Amino acid sequence: MIVEPQQARVVIPGTVRFLLLAFLAVVVSITSTATASEPNADSTLLETQQVEPVTSLVAQDFKYDNGERIELFWVPSVDDRLVDGLVTGYEVYRTVNEGDPQRLAILPPGANTFRDEAAEIDSVYSYYITTLAEETSAKSVATEPMTSEREWLNRDRGYLFLIAFVIAAAVIFFVETAKRGKKLFIRKIAGLEAIDDAVGRATEMGRPVLFVPGIHDMDDVQTLAALTILGRVSRTIADYDSKIFMPVSRSLVMTAARETIKSSYMAAGRPDAYNDDMVNYVTDEQFGYVASVDGLIVREKPATIFLLGAFFAESLILAETGNSVGAIQIAGTARPAQLPFFIAACDFTLIGEELFAASAYLSDEPKQLGSLKGQDVGKGIAMFFVIAGTVAATISYAWDIGPVNDVLDWLNQVFSSN
Amino acid sequence: MEHFGLWVGAFLTLGIYSFLYRDNAWYKLCEAIFIGISAGYWVVILFWDNFYGKFWIGREEEPMLWVGAALGVLMLCRLVPRIGWISRWPLAFIVGATAGLWMMNYFSSNIMAQVQSTIMPLLGEGYSASFGEIVGNFVIAVGTFAGLIYFYFSKEHKGAFGATARLGIWVIMITFGASFGYTVMSRMSLLIGRIDFLLGDWLGLIQ
Amino acid sequence: MKMKRGEVIVLLVLAVGSVLAYLGKINGWHSGFMFPKWLSITIVSLTFLSMVWMLVRTIQGKLVERRIVFLYVGIAVALPLLMELPQKIIVSDIVRAVYTELEALQPGSKVLVSFDYDPASAPELQPMAEAFIAECFERDLTVIMMGLWPQGPQQAAMAVDSAMKRMGYTDQDKVYGVDYVNLGYQAGNEFVIQRMGSSFQSMFKTDFLGTPYEDIPLVKNVKNFSNINFSFNLSSGFPGTVEWVQVAVDRYGLRMGAGNTAVQAPTIYPYVRSKQVLGLLGGMNGGAEFETVTGLPGKAIGFMLPQSFAHLIVIGFIIIGNVAFFREGRKSRLKG
Numbered sequence A: 001m002i003v004e005p006q007q008a009r010v011v012i013p014g015t016v017r018f019l020l021l022a023f024l025a026v027v028v029s030i031t032s033t034a035t036a037s038e039p040n041a042d043s044t045l046l047e048t049q050q051v052e053p054v055t056s057l058v059a060q061d062f063k064y065d066n067g068e069r070i071e072l073f074w075v076p077s078v079d080d081r082l083v084d085g086l087v088t089g090y091e092v093y094r095t096v097n098e099g100d101p102q103r104l105a106i107l108p109p110g111a112n113t114f115r116d117e118a119a120e121i122d123s124v125y126s127y128y129i130t131t132l133a134e135e136t137s138a139k140s141v142a143t144e145p146m147t148s149e150r151e152w153l154n155r156d157r158g159y160l161f162l163i164a165f166v167i168a169a170a171v172i173f174f175v176e177t178a179k180r181g182k183k184l185f186i187r188k189i190a191g192l193e194a195i196d197d198a199v200g201r202a203t204e205m206g207r208p209v210l211f212v213p214g215i216h217d218m219d220d221v222q223t224l225a226a227l228t229i230l231g232r233v234s235r236t237i238a239d240y241d242s243k244i245f246m247p248v249s250r251s252l253v254m255t256a257a258r259e260t261i262k263s264s265y266m267a268a269g270r271p272d273a274y275n276d277d278m279v280n281y282v283t284d285e286q287f288g289y290v291a292s293v294d295g296l297i298v299r300e301k302p303a304t305i306f307l308l309g310a311f312f313a314e315s316l317i318l319a320e321t322g323n324s325v326g327a328i329q330i331a332g333t334a335r336p337a338q339l340p341f342f343i344a345a346c347d348f349t350l351i352g353e354e355l356f357a358a359s360a361y362l363s364d365e366p367k368q369l370g371s372l373k374g375q376d377v378g379k380g381i382a383m384f385f386v387i388a389g390t391v392a393a394t395i396s397y398a399w400d401i402g403p404v405n406d407v408l409d410w411l412n413q414v415f416s417s418n
Numbered sequence B: 001m002e003h004f005g006l007w008v009g010a011f012l013t014l015g016i017y018s019f020l021y022r023d024n025a026w027y028k029l030c031e032a033i034f035i036g037i038s039a040g041y042w043v044v045i046l047f048w049d050n051f052y053g054k055f056w057i058g059r060e061e062e063p064m065l066w067v068g069a070a071l072g073v074l075m076l077c078r079l080v081p082r083i084g085w086i087s088r089w090p091l092a093f094i095v096g097a098t099a100g101l102w103m104m105n106y107f108s109s110n111i112m113a114q115v116q117s118t119i120m121p122l123l124g125e126g127y128s129a130s131f132g133e134i135v136g137n138f139v140i141a142v143g144t145f146a147g148l149i150y151f152y153f154s155k156e157h158k159g160a161f162g163a164t165a166r167l168g169i170w171v172i173m174i175t176f177g178a179s180f181g182y183t184v185m186s187r188m189s190l191l192i193g194r195i196d197f198l199l200g201d202w203l204g205l206i207q
Numbered sequence C: 001m002k003m004k005r006g007e008v009i010v011l012l013v014l015a016v017g018s019v020l021a022y023l024g025k026i027n028g029w030h031s032g033f034m035f036p037k038w039l040s041i042t043i044v045s046l047t048f049l050s051m052v053w054m055l056v057r058t059i060q061g062k063l064v065e066r067r068i069v070f071l072y073v074g075i076a077v078a079l080p081l082l083m084e085l086p087q088k089i090i091v092s093d094i095v096r097a098v099y100t101e102l103e104a105l106q107p108g109s110k111v112l113v114s115f116d117y118d119p120a121s122a123p124e125l126q127p128m129a130e131a132f133i134a135e136c137f138e139r140d141l142t143v144i145m146m147g148l149w150p151q152g153p154q155q156a157a158m159a160v161d162s163a164m165k166r167m168g169y170t171d172q173d174k175v176y177g178v179d180y181v182n183l184g185y186q187a188g189n190e191f192v193i194q195r196m197g198s199s200f201q202s203m204f205k206t207d208f209l210g211t212p213y214e215d216i217p218l219v220k221n222v223k224n225f226s227n228i229n230f231s232f233n234l235s236s237g238f239p240g241t242v243e244w245v246q247v248a249v250d251r252y253g254l255r256m257g258a259g260n261t262a263v264q265a266p267t268i269y270p271y272v273r274s275k276q277v278l279g280l281l282g283g284m285n286g287g288a289e290f291e292t293v294t295g296l297p298g299k300a301i302g303f304m305l306p307q308s309f310a311h312l313i314v315i316g317f318i319i320i321g322n323v324a325f326f327r328e329g330r331k332s333r334l335k336g
Helices: A014-037 A155-179 A194-205 A221-240 A251-267 A286-300 A314-324 A336-345 A354-363 A366-399 A402-415 B002-020 B025-058 B065-079 B081-118 B131-150 B159-202 C005-027 C037-059 C066-082 C093-103 C119-138 C152-167 C190-196 C241-252 C265-273 C283-294 C299-335
Strands: A055-061 A070-075 A087-096 A101-107 A113-116 A125-133 A137-139 A209-214 A244-248 A279-281 A304-310 A328-333 A348-351 C110-116 C142-147 C180-185 C230-235 C256-260 C280-282
Touching: A055 A125, A070 A125, A087 A113, A101 A113, A155 A366, A155 A402, A155 B081, A194 A209, A194 A221, A194 A304, A194 A328, A209 A221, A209 A286, A221 A244, A221 A251, A221 A304, A221 A328, A221 A354, A244 A251, A244 A286, A251 A279, A251 B081, A286 A314, A286 B025, A304 A314, A314 A328, A314 A336, A328 A336, A328 A354, A336 A348, A336 B159, A336 C265, A348 A354, A354 A366, A366 A402, A366 B081, A366 B131, A402 B081, B002 B025, B002 B159, B025 B065, B065 B081, B081 B131, B081 C190, B081 C241, B081 C265, B131 B159, B159 C066, B159 C119, B159 C265, B159 C283, B159 C299, C037 C066, C037 C299, C066 C299, C093 C119, C093 C230, C093 C256, C093 C280, C093 C283, C110 C119, C110 C152, C119 C142, C119 C152, C119 C230, C119 C256, C119 C283, C119 C299, C142 C152, C152 C180, C190 C241, C230 C241, C241 C256, C241 C265, C256 C265, C256 C283, C265 C280, C280 C283, C283 C299
Parallel strands: A209 A244, A209 A304, A244 A279, A304 A328, A328 A348, C110 C142, C110 C230, C142 C180, C230 C256, C256 C280
Antiparallel strands: A055 A070, A070 A113, A087 A101, A087 A125, A125 A137
């Protein structure tokens, strides 16, 4: 059994190592300045001044990566000075599996670190730095052969994992609680009561209901929430024997929407009244879709318009056109940039997460209800840390109290672990 | 050809703007052209960039693409009503994979980083903040807290909790107002771009 | 939907006028117009006076028809394009931050620019793109362009042409493949960014022109985001800056600035505050500020006069609208 020398096992934290290297650099440069300042009658006779190489070159594997990074640290040459410096730059060389050296980079004077981003796990690497001066150069001692390593877990993200785990656990807990039949409380959401009235109004006026599910595909949770609400809306429409039309801009949404409306009509006991033409695909192109829906609104004059899902620049155009034909409009999106237009031009707006809350409320599904409650736990955690952190930061910066400083440092450490 | 392109561009632009006056045949024609061309454009893009560019070219290098192609074929089962239910599998894959992939990204960018940026000394470092900065810091800290309270669904908005939620919705509404202002700017920019095209590129009236 | 005689006459006059103006342009009968200063001031004054008159009529209970609002906004945008009035553009810190980032880069540094928009948003974003590319060329930075929107790379190609023209460069001064490259569009939205985190080449096997990735001198040694010194995202929606922040910035540590449509800008501000986005050009105003700070005036500065004039008109109509609203509200309460 061969015992490795002890120093190979000593792990010095990155910050400490950097400080040590910086200290060494300062000591060396002070010493060299002192030496250089000694009078030397021969120095003026020298045509070419020799340059000193970099020292203490260390190569080490970058922690928490896929094995493609190796970091180099060194103490710059003693001739690398702002005043009367000789160094014009550094060249970083690498040998792979004891082959020929390849130049990786040319760095400016003052550089003392480099990161090799193109390492491979199975290769053995050694590095050296060449210090460049006007007419000369100096090669450093090469590093010991080493390999890069792949880490499966990024331990820097420990706190991120912990908080995500707590929220995920809360979601699972509440989903299971809801599944066991326990009633989970969700506050009333303004706008939901208006759905039945709005559909009733369309029936009374003999005009159709328009449902726009946004312009995103089925991979957007807003579209899913919109389709859940569509289930309730189409059920009411089937009950009232009103009419619905739903132009969509994604083919997947078209099929899912048809299925949703069909099930609602079947649940209402009126499968014969369902028709595939209630939902039709227009185009994926944003403004092409808008032009079509706008024309439809002006021509069909729906009494009620639902604008629920992921909306972008089309939100104001659609809401304004709907408003101009006097329709009752119920809107909702989680895109913050589009909410102002819905609020200005629509009668009821589900703001941000209210869209998902409405979906959970209407569907009464344990999964949706549990998710919503679990997210409330997340919001509780965020609120706690916002207040605690702000108080700690204010006290720490104003009065510099030791324990509070520690708390603040810890909080910054927790939330920077992303 | 350049003349033709300019005139077609101007014809379509004016046709779409004519909707501001009232719905008319010119607008309907432009609308139909727009929808037809854009639908066709997307078919071409999806075919050449997705099917050909991604799957066909890379199919030998990356065998996993065949799994994606198979899921895509399953989507087509919807065309046959009897086996239409199979198309739910690829749909489930899309929804599940997207949710899984993006959960941590959202968590890290929109929660952790944002909470960290909200943790700040209200009075500045060593009371160094100006009055304006102190007000700004308070607005951010209190606004974030009150906004979160508004979106807390597990408690009825009553009493002090309700009052904070009302403050939250006020903060949100003020934000929306500012956002609306930005949108006016954006829409005006688009209009300026089009009018620059009409008066400049098309008619050459701008010096 | 029959047309009235008046409408037909207006249409005919517009059509004839357009044909004459066009013939004038191609035959050199005119080279465009610019109002003298006195006329510009007169037009501005008359416009505002007429709005005061509308306000008075609104107070008297006569509401303004919506088409009048459209007409005024149209006038507010069109006429200032023919005016030359002095204006001062103040560069904000958030815009200057993008400039500072470019200033700090060494010549030869690699800048990744993603064009995530289409012609619909070009009036706002194209001036920014042109100014940004021109500044990169001016500083001898190399530019790698791409798009997550299908029409993005075309916008990139146009921006490069315009920047080259503006700087007076030829194809020899800035060589394609060496000083700049257009990698083209890649379908897959945010997943493209994710894959680029491990390998650019896996997403862009060829560039826009079909040259294999490994044959392009500028990018053959670019493996992933770690080889990029700075990135700039021009975005008008999804996928765009938010997705770049979530994947490239937060996961791979890319340094990034952004240029966004004004609609998007408020969504990006929180990311600027948390330093996830290092600087932001918001809307045409952001573009004009960037042109000012770089000293390379372009279309955005020219468009600021109609923009400001249109904003004043909109503010005027907001006041008139609110007067009408409260007047009506009071009336209905009285009736009730």
